[in-house]
Amino acid sequence: MKKLIGLIEEFEPFRDGRDERWTFFLKEKRRWLRLSVTRYDGVYYFSGSGFDAFSCPGRTAGDTGPVDRFPAWAGEISRWRRAVAGDPVEAQARLFRALPLGLREGVIARKNVRLLLPGWMPIASELSKKELKDILEILRKPAPESGRAMTLDRFLEYCRVAYQANPSTFKRTGFRPGLSGREYYKRYADGRHDGLLDIAPRSAEAFARWYKRGSRGGHPWEIYRGGNSTHIDMYVVRRDIRPGGWEIHLRALSSTRMIETCRIAAALARAGLPFIVDDARSYIDRLLDQDWVGIIPRDEDVSYAWQSFPAEWGVRDCVRLEWFYEGSSKPRSRINARLRAVAHWLPQELTAFLRRP
Incomplete structure (x- = not known):
């Protein structure tokens, strides 16, 4: 490991704040691999293709990396050092000509x-022609102005419409039509509501106080449960301190939730509830395959x-x-x-x- 790090340190790193970073492409027998090394506070962090990430010094006794491969890596980096010492531009040109597409972005x-x-x-194929036409019209509309005063009951009315837009999503849990927004939210939201359900439901002042307090680590806006990027949020933003300075935003990053999100948007539009779809331009482009x-x-x-x-x-x-x-x-x-x-x-x-x- 000492020899490997010594060779790496002979190269000029990329610098990003306190991080120093090196990226090499090495050939082991007939297979190429990417080796990325980042140094931060005296610790070297190794990552890349074909091996599990590790560090030096290791964080645990088993965090040693593939030690049997270090000599081959050192040999490859040593050869790369000789190549760039002679003509770095030609060395890079030769490497990129030989580098498999499977290691490129x-x-x-x-x-x-x-x-x-x-x-x-097949994103758009899940929508009927009429659904697609209606959704595109909604996504192309300018954002509405900030709405009236916000209360818990008003937010839960949005939730009621959002849940009823996709009954098939909740089919396995026995979706029941006609429930209140609060009942749906309790069943299908993330559950960590940060005290949102405990405030006075019709009080704009209570909602404003809860909102001003800020997050306590919960996920009150995650109305459709999912992973870090596979859930659906419906969140509230206060643009100014006027009573009507509130906006409702609909957000889902993953294309796997796009159809559900589009159907929520269509249902909210039919109900006359103003809202903003985050990343609307990307939704349009994905739906049109452009x-x-x-x-x-x-x-x-x-x-x-x-x-x-x-x-x-x-x-x-x-x-x-x-x-x-x-x-x-x-x-x-x-x-x-x-x-x-x-x-x-x-x-x-x-x-x-x-x-x-």
Whole structure:
């Protein structure tokens, strides 16, 4: 490990605040891997493809990493050092020509993903033509002005409409039509309501006091339970201190909850309840198959990978390169040639310069 870290330290790191970071692409026998190393407060954190993350010094006795592979890594980094010492630009050019697409990040138009993976995430097909037309009209409308005074009863009326918009979501738990918003909320929300259900239901002053107090670690706005990015929020924002300075926002990050969220929006619109859909532009683009989908390296988690893409691409969904191979009978070389042409490959961070003497 000492030799490996010594070699890494010979390279100029990328700096981000107190972090120092190095990224290498190494070849073990016939397989490439990405090795990322971050140093923070004297500790080196190793992550990448093909091994579990570890640190040095280790946080536990077992946090030692794949020690049997360290000599091979050191040998590869040593060869890379010699290459960049001679001509760093040529060394990078050779590496990127040889680097498999499976270790690159890129973006591809959703329409192209549809052609290459016909069964992947059929978002709009779950809506009827009329539903799609109505939803697009709602999403394109300008945001309404801040509404009237907010009370718990008013928020729960929004909840009642939201739950009744998707009875099939709650079918397994025996969804019952006609319940109150409070009853639905107790059944289907996250449950950690931060005392919201305990305030006077018709008092605008009580709601304002509760809101001003701030969060105590609960999830009062999570009306449809889910994971970190797979739940649906309906949250309240106070834009100013006027009695009517309140807004209701509908938010769901995951495309797996888009149809439910769209149906909630349609139901709220029919009920005449003003609201704002967060990320409405992205919803429109995804429904019309006109957004960008991320292509991620192997071994990365698809669920949260979209968060690492530059915001200007508007990525909300990702695919792995190998999915294109699995979904086609064509030779891999032909698929790669097509992907190189229609995908846009993002700049790749690469450690390629030695420290100055």
